[in-house]
Amino acid sequence: MFSIIICSISPERLSNLSQNIHDTIGVEYELIGIDNRTKKWPIAKVYNEGARQARYPYLFFVHEDVKFHTKDWGQVILEKLQEPDCGAIGFAGSKVKLKAYSGWGTIPDWAHVFMFQGGKEKTYLGVGNVFLEQPFAEVITLDGLGLFVRKNVWEQYPFDEKLLKGFHCYDLDFSLQLAATRKYRNYVCCTPKVLIEHFSLGNYNAAWAHDTIRMHRQKWNAFLPLKVESLSLSTHTLARIEEKYFHKFVRKLIANKHPERSAVLREFLAYPFSWKHLAHSIGCLWAYCFK
Template sequence: MVSIIICSVSPHLLKDLQQNIAQTIGVEYEIIAIDNREKHWPIAKVYNYGAQQAKYPYLFFVHEDIRLLSDKWGELIISKLAEPDCGVVGFVGDKARFSCCSGWYQYCDMSKISYFYQRIKEGKTLFLVENADLNQPFQEVITLDGLGFFVRTDIWKEYPFDENLLTGFHCYDIDFSLQIASANYKNYVCCSNQMLIEHFSQGNFSDASWFSTTLRLHEKWKHLLPMKTSDLNISDKKIRKCEELASYDFLKRILRSSCDILLKRKVLKMFLWRPFSWKHLKNSISAIIKYMRYA
C-alpha cells in the first residue's frame, strides 16, 4: 500500500531504517532506495525518479536519518491520505507562508505546528511539540519540513518536484507543499502518538546554496503570497510584523554568509524596499551597517 522513497548516502543508516520500517509499518509496503553517493543528483530528481518506480497508491518521501517509534502507523496514515482533499502529511510545518524570503518557519508564534522527536547535540533528544491540539490527530498547514512526508501517488503525478528550480538539496519540501496547497488540497502535520518519528540530524540553513535556492523559490511563489490556512486568525498588521522579522533575519544571516556579494546586495535592496514602518527604518539602518561590515 505504501511506497517508501529514500535518497540514501549511508548504507548503515539505510539498513537500520529498513529494519525499523519492517517492524513498525503494519501494512504492505515497498522500499525504493536510491544510492546517491555517486550520482549526486538533486533531491528533487531523486524523489521524482523513485516515485516513477512506485507500485503503490501512497508515497512516503523520507530521510534515512530517522526512526519510527509507533506500531502500525501505516494504517493511520493511509486512512488520512484516502480523504479526497488530503494533500501532503508531515511532522512539522507552518500554517502560513508570508511574502518574504525565509525558511518554512514564518516567525509567527501561532502558526508553527510540530509533533516529533529531534535529536540535538550531545546525544540529547527533545520532543518538539508546538501548537499541537491533541484532540486533532491532523492539523492543517501550508508548508511542511522535508524530514518525511506522505502524499498520494496521483497527486505527485500531477504536481511532481520541480527539477528546474531545485538543483540541490534545499527547498524541495516548501515548493512541493506550496504546489499542493495552491491546488486546493489540505496539507497536515500529524499530531498523534500513533505516528511518532525521531529525526537524528538538524537542517543546514546557512550555506550559500540554501540562500540562493530560497531566493529562487520566493521569485516563483511571490505572486501568490501570503497564503495561510483558513483557521489561522491573524491580522494584516501581525502578518506585516512577521514578514519584517523573517526578512530581517534572512538578511542578517546572508550578510554573515559566504554568499556572493551581488546576492547579498540583491537581498539588501529587497529588504530596503519593504513597506515602511519605524521598526523597518531601524532595521534598515542596522542592515546597512552590517552590509558595510560584511561586504
C-alpha cells in the same frame, strides 16, 4: 499500500531504516532506496524517479536518518491520506508561509511539530501546538524529513527538478504547490500513534539561502503570503511580521557575507515605510558598510 522512497548515501542507515519500517509499519509496502552516492542527483530528481517506479498508490518520501517508535503507524496515515482533499502529510509544518525569504517554519505560534529530534548530545521530544483533539493539524508548508502523499496527487504536482538543483527547498516548494491549489490540504501528524525520530538537524547554510532566494524570486513571490483559511490575520499584523522576518534574513546574509546580500538588501530597503522599518534599514546599512 505504501511505496517508500529514500534518497540514500549510507548503506548502513538505509539498512537500519529498512528493518525499522519492516518492524513497525503494519501494512503492505515496498521500499525503493536509490543510491545517490555516485549519481549525486538533486533530491527532487531522486524522489520523482522513485515515485515513477512505485507500484502502490500511496507514497512516502523519507530521509534515511529517521526511526519510528510506534507500531502500525501505516494504517493511521493511510486513513487520513484516503480523504479526497488530503494533500501531503508530514511531521513539522506551518500554518503560514510569508513572502519574506524563509524556510518551512518561521514563527512558533504558527508551527505544528510532533517528533523526536536528535541533537549533538541528547534527543528531545519536539512538540509545538499539538492538541489531544487534533491528531492532524492543517498547515501550508511541511518539513521534508518525511512526506506522505497519494501517488495520483504527486503525478499532478511532482517535485520541481528543473528549478531545484540541490538538496534544499524541495519540501517547501512541494507543499506550497499543493496548498496553493486550494483543492488539497496539507497536514502535520500530531498523534502519539505515529512517533518518528529524526537524528539530524537542518543545515541552513549558504546553499540553502541561495536556493531559497531563487525559489522565491522565480516561482512563489507572486503568490505569497499563503495561510490556512481558518487563521485570521489583519493586513497590518501580516505586514509587521513580514518586515520582522525579512530583516532577520537580511542580517544573516550580511553577517555571513553572502554573495547575494547586496541585492536582497536593496529589496529590503524598498519595503513599505514604517518607523520600525526605518530603524531596521539603518541598522542593515551600517552592518553592510562597516562590519
